[in-house]
Amino acid sequence: MESVASPIVTCSSNNNGSGSNNSTTTTPSRYENQKRRDWNTFCQYLRNQRPPLSMAVCGGAHVLEFLQYLDQFGKTKVHNPTCPFFGLPNPPAPCPCPLRQAWGSLDALIGRLRAAYEENGGRAETNPFGARAVRFYLHDVRDFQAKARGVSYEKKRKRPKQQNIANAAATSVTTSPNATATAT
Ligand SMILES: [Zn+2]
Numbered sequence: 001m002e003s004v005a006s007p008i009v010t011c012s013s014n015n016n017g018s019g020s021n022n023s024t025t026t027t028p029s030r031y032e033n034q035k036r037r038d039w040n041t042f043c044q045y046l047r048n049q050r051p052p053l054s055m056a057v058c059g060g061a062h063v064l065e066f067l068q069y070l071d072q073f074g075k076t077k078v079h080n081p082t083c084p085f086f087g088l089p090n091p092p093a094p095c096p097c098p099l100r101q102a103w104g105s106l107d108a109l110i111g112r113l114r115a116a117y118e119e120n121g122g123r124a125e126t127n128p129f130g131a132r133a134v135r136f137y138l139h140d141v142r143d144f145q146a147k148a149r150g151v152s153y154e155k156k157r158k159r160p161k162q163q164n165i166a167n168a169a170a171t172s173v174t175t176s177p178n179a180t181a182t183a184t
Contacts, residue, residue: 031112038109039116042066055122060131063113067106067137074101079148089150103142103153110134 028036045066046053053062077091078100085091114129124130146153 035112035116038112039120042113045069055117055120059128060133063110063128063131063134064137067101067110067134070106070109071098071100074099076100076102076105076145077149078145081148086148087150100145103138103145106141107138110138 043055046055046058046062076099077095077097079086079088079091079095079097083095083097085093085095085097110129114127117127117129118124128134142153145151
């Protein structure tokens with residue numbers, strides 16, 4: 001469920017031309033590949049709008065539209081409140097409720113796009129994937145899907161390792177909100 005079903009397209013304009021003199025990054029990870037595909041998909045989505053949108057004018061509202069657009073490719077049954085199976089994890093029969101993108105997929109997708117945006121030259125302050133509206137939307141999706149599907153999404157808490165952070169605390173400010181994979 002980690003990949004959002006979407007057409008794979010190429011977005012040739014965003015090759016990151018910054019020559020890295022580090023030879024350890026020759027093999028892109030699955031995460032990196034997925035991130036590139038997601039980014040290309042989003043570029044393609046913007047180009048397909050009428051009129052086409054550029055990344056420069058892209059804001060949180062466009063990201064929300066993109067997420068809703070992706071729902072048509074979803075594979076996760078999300079019951080309507082009127083459905084008799086609302087809140088049942090294992091419904092005993094089929095129902096006409098829509099299939100959606102699972103919250104976890106959307107959440108991971110936004111994380112990748114948010115990183116890709118900045119890797120492609122975007123500034124963190126204007127990152128549409130980090131917009132409040134997007135965060136609220138994802139929060140709502142999580143709440144609703146948890147209720148509708150009768151499951152609970154426990155927050156994966158990243159427990160900081162007990163390191164000696166006394167030195168760093170004096171000067172450095174942590175500015176990365178989702179430091180998931182610190183490569184070392
Ligand atoms: Zn249903």
